[in-house]
Amino acid sequence: MIPLYYYTILSAVLFVIGLIGFLIRRNIILLFMSIEVMLNAVNINLVSFSSYYDSLDGQILSIFVMAIAAAEAAVGFGILIAFYRNKNVIDSDKADLMKW
Template sequence: MGPITTAHYLALSAALLLIGTVGVLTRRNIVVILMSIELILNAVNINLIAFSAHLHQVNGQIFAIFVITDAVAEAAVGLGILIALFRNKETVLADEVNLLKW
């Protein structure tokens, strides 16, 4: 086993992106979909920090902090909207939210 290189981090990040994407597209529970979106954003963070370490500069880490902040804000708004929906219609399953369709 050699040392862990930047390429390994990028592979991990790509795997997380894929897992998150599959999660968003296949899961029914809206809370799990929100968690899958967090996985995608964390894939981004791993990418940014791996590049930051690889390039010996700090920009990427600062960007990662912004991404973390955004993920929190998105989760807060997302759960807020989900609670508003849950009050009117007791469900957290994506396929039961189906008033609007063509």
């Protein structure tokens, strides 16, 4: 049997990798991919805890997380396409229309 803390440590590592990727890249597509990495880490946590406590609530919650990730990708890419059409770049630093 694999101890529970193996899974939590793996999930923490993946979450921090996603966080660093979100902060150091400027390409908006890469930012979405980093969000997917972080959501994946959260899913690992939910499923491992639900399995170790013989409960199924965590697995259902992880299915909801997947559905929300799909919705987020759809809306985010809609915004990205509109942004690219206006500015011809996909650099997140260039999105400064509402900056003082």
